[in-house]
Amino acid sequence: MIDVERIRKAVREIIEAIGEDPERDGLRDTPQRVAEMYLELFQGLGKDPREELRVGFELGHQEMVVLKDIPFYSLCEHHLLPFYGVAHVGYIPSRDGRIVGISKLARVVETIARRPQVQERMTTEIADAVFSALNARAAGVVIQAEHMCMIMRGIKKPGANVITSALRGTFHTNPASRAEFFSLIHGK
Numbered sequence: 001m002i003d004v005e006r007i008r009k010a011v012r013e014i015i016e017a018i019g020e021d022p023e024r025d026g027l028r029d030t031p032q033r034v035a036e037m038y039l040e041l042f043q044g045l046g047k048d049p050r051e052e053l054r055v056g057f058e059l060g061h062q063e064m065v066v067l068k069d070i071p072f073y074s075l076c077e078h079h080l081l082p083f084y085g086v087a088h089v090g091y092i093p094s095r096d097g098r099i100v101g102i103s104k105l106a107r108v109v110e111t112i113a114r115r116p117q118v119q120e121r122m123t124t125e126i127a128d129a130v131f132s133a134l135n136a137r138a139a140g141v142v143i144q145a146e147h148m149c150m151i152m153r154g155i156k157k158p159g160a161n162v163i164t165s166a167l168r169g170t171f172h173t174n175p176a177s178r179a180e181f182f183s184l185i186h187g188k
């Protein structure tokens with residue numbers, strides 16, 4: 001449970017600590033605004049992303065399903081600065097062909113993005129959630145993202161894209177299956 005009042009106090013403390021006046025016009029409501037923003041940006045905390053995949057249907061679909069270019073926004077847990085980009089998520093249904101509504105894959109990404117994250121763990125968590133909740137034969141996730149902590153500070157490399165992937169099941173063990181997944185997300 002997110003403690004809005006505590007965030008409000010902490011933000012006011014930061015404003016004072018940098019030598020600013022928390023009572024001046026532009027800053028007076030900032031602690032409240034930041035607290036409400038964190039409520040939204042961290043709304044994935046404490047949620048099990050697999051819940052999003054609970055309602056599925058049996059279509060007997062045996063082939064790969066891929067959702068490309070799912071936009072996401074997260075906050076890196078090292079600096080609490082945004083990193084954002086796109087996630088590509090795919091899976092091969094279980095033998096009984098149980099699938100979920102395609103938008104549910106985007107909901108899984110959203111739930112996992114809206115908490116303090118590192119891109120590598122986010123990638124792994126999405127793959128594990130899809131693989132286990134759907135009892136899938138394969139699951140794969142590729143994330144491309146830009147990190148504000150690399151752009152605004154430190155090495156200052158705007159445009160640098162970090163790419164991570166996680167592969168489960170036959171995407172991991174079968175080169176042909178993996179190649180098909182990557183060709184679909186590259187749009188060839």
Ligand code: ZN
Binds near residue numbers: 076150
């Ligand atoms: Zn960072």
